[in-house]
Amino acid sequence: MDLSLWAKLNGTLINVATVALGTGLGLALRGRLPERMQTVIMQALGLVTIFIGLSMAGSMNKAGATLQSTALAAQPIVVDGVVIGLVGLVVGGLLGEWWRVEQRLAALGDWLKAKFNGSGRFTEGFVAASLLFCIGPMTLIGSINNGLIGDSQLLIIKAALDGLAAIALASSFGIGVGFSILIILIYQGGVALAAGALATILPNPAVDPRVLIITGVGGLMVVGVGINLLDLTKIRVASLLPALLVAPLFHWLISLL
Template sequence: MIDFWAKTSGTWINVFTVAVGTTLGLTLKNRLTQKMQLIITQGIGLITVWIGLSMANTMSQVKAGNLEGVILGLLAMVIGGIIGEWLEIEERLTALGNYLKKRFRGQGLFTEGFVASSLLFCVGPMTLIGSLNNGLTGDNTLLTIKATMDGIVSIALANIYGIGVGCSILVLLIYQGGLSLAASAIATNLTNPESNPYILIATGVGGLIIVGIGFNLLEITKIRVASFLPAIVISSLIYYLASIF
């Protein structure tokens, strides 16, 4: 029987890399000019958009009956977004960030950093498939790769947003660690997770949310990305319903 550590080892490694990256980012915070911080933000934003678009493309590999993956994704985003607004997820996550800001006396863009990094670190194919592998077999390879990427990104984000990035560790620990533990109970019912349509459609919808984060970083517009989080779960449900009718 796989013990607790083996099931969640990838998450603990991820928590460590984000903590180290945040510390380095804070150390460098006063040594970078405003122009340098801006160009870092824009660089992260562009890469984030590219990653999101690459993830979103997985929807093209999904088809349920006569419905293409893009239609399933559209339905998931609309329905999930409505549910997210009804649950006031954006406001609740922002309120949590503001509470932590007050609790730890954070300054400046604390809440923005907390929300953006929480979503960026928790939404993605590596989180889903990596947590699945970690929870089922104890293999943390994918999550270790993701942890390395998150650690590098957190350096730049902490330099821009401050300690709010480090507080996203709480969300990372609960969400990703919870997925790993839950995966041990449900993963045995899934075959070939890398090509499983439920994983692919959820990954595609998650990619669209990542694109929204990129747009926010680039200040192209203000997208209420947190409100779309229910769409990730809704996407798999919509695929199931479409495939049986």
């Protein structure tokens, strides 16, 4: 199917528009709401984010990999998806710290803050929004569907959710939330444009165990974002991003053995 550029990217562009609109509404509310109300909004968003993350994390239970019979066992050994997710997070986290992913993303936020005369918690809002809007199965599966067959339904649903979240985030963090549209365009739009190649690797992404393990690992990262929004502690979620590549790679290696 030969799709136009608009057909491949319309879901992403709608997502960008809703985040921009949500940011604008959040900024309009920011100066009008007492601090205690802004705190309640952020706590509500944090709790819902944790719930969404935990729901996603359950996908790891369906993503076990089978290690075929070896000299140590006559029968195939099933490696639980949670174990694969744990290895992915640990190894990915170590790689993330080595590559200084957290610092580089924060540095990008600081650069944008200086470039556009941002103030306050600009960088914190940029990082939190970028992670929240781009981690999850709706981003990956929705972008593949949009780029491959022009189906933007999943991304439009995601766009509505992101727009609502942007209102809450921008009311507390400010305009930095709006600059997350750059990450949405690069990542989500990039996946949509590369959907043809991805389709040969993931013919049925909704039930592919590699996507399920990415969803589960990503869900735990979303939980981390929620914990950060609640100010319970500081989880270096960006440093864990390499796990989204390490976990499915580990799953693939086990399946080969």
